[in-house]
Amino acid sequence: MRKFRIPNMSALLAFEAAARHESFTHAARELFLTESAVSRQIASLESNLGVRLFVRSKQRVVLTRAGKLYGTQVRRILEYLDRDTLSIIAHGSGGGSLELAVLPTFASQWLIPRMKDFYARIPDVRVNMGVRTDTFSFEESHFDAAIHYGQPTWPGTSSDYLFGEEVVPVCSPALIPTPLEDVRELLAYPLLHSTTRPDAWSRWFAELGVDDNRAMQGVRYELHTMLLSAAAAELGIALVPKFFVEGRLEQFGVVIPFEATAVAESAYYLVYPTELSHGKPLEQFRAWLLEQASAYDGSPTT
Missing domain, CATH: 3.40.190.10 (Periplasmic binding protein-like II)
Structure with a gap:
């Protein structure tokens, strides 16, 4: 049994917006609340935590060290919650979603022109794409998989060769x-x-x-x-x-x-966390992508 009270969602949303802008005014405008409502939510959150999150100075607020740390953590959790909620909604229709990190040139010139074929075969799976040009921690991001250019040496991942x-x-x-x-x-x-x-x-x-x-x-x-x-x-x-x-x-x-x-010498790879049990959207996308890559790699233009 939990021995502490988890902050309510309204307080967390108000804090995340205020922390991102370092402004109660901008947070209130974003959330369609009054500035006093945002201030009350954050005061309640600080009281609940027993920690000061902001230093208030005249007409501005500045995050404390604890506030900066908590802001990063809350933002990450809210991103996860948003992703998981969308995934559950998609599963309700029998499909699913995949969060894919891509390289901009590869995505725009090679992958996206082929996605019509993927959706024709697997219409219930949605592939969301975001740009990442360097390796990153899957644990600290919302991505399920990534298209990587280089060597298959991404720590903590499994990889599938696509093509050179x-x-x-x-x-x-x-x-x-x-x-x-x-x-x-x-x-x-x-x-x-x-x-x-x-x-x-x-x-x-x-x-x-x-x-x-x-x-x-x-x-x-x-x-x-x-x-x-x-x-x-x-x-x-x-x-x-x-x-x-x-x-x-x-x-x-x-x-x-x-x-x-x-x-x-380097090549394109599909990479994904080794320790995770992969859902059906990733399995279906992986099978389709490897088929597309094999067909392309076998052509004289690769």
Whole structure:
């Protein structure tokens, strides 16, 4: 039996909003309450906990150290509750939901165009997607699985290989009007780099037998969409996944200045927590995704 009283939901919602904004006024506006109502809820919560969550100073409030910690914990719990509630609602119709962390380029250019097929086969499962570009703790997030690019070394997870990534150089036709004959000629132009794959150019050149420090020099961008925009704007040559531009070079306003492709050492994986018992939505999505990846990996364009 619990020996303490769990705070009511209204108080927690008021505190989470006030903690996020560090403002009772903004919290009240968000929750469609009066500022005094928010203040009373938080005062009641502080009394219940026996801890000061805010320091009040004239017209503003500031979180205490305990308030910051509790705010993070409450926000995470409310996110879990929201996710689980939506999942239960979905199960009521015989389906379910999957919270999937994705890489933006992979999702927009490869996964999402194929999702129509998934929903045609499994209409009752909803796949919600959120962007994560680095590894993270599943325990501290609401995600059930993730699409990961790299090596299968994500702690505490199981992984399924999807396919490797073939990359190609692209640039504006105004920068290089006709294809180059020697790969070394590319080094005379600015090279555009990905912050998440900083050695991509040097590896690409190495596969073609070129070892040159200039392969590591150049401006860096976080997203492939930014790399592509920079290439189209004549800022240099970008190295991007082939599936990103395949069949759409004219649409993006770029050309391939040197005909050579290379498959990176890293690859795409579906990862999910090893210790969890996986529900039917993940099982169904996993089976479909592996089928799609196998078909794609078997094509000559991978």
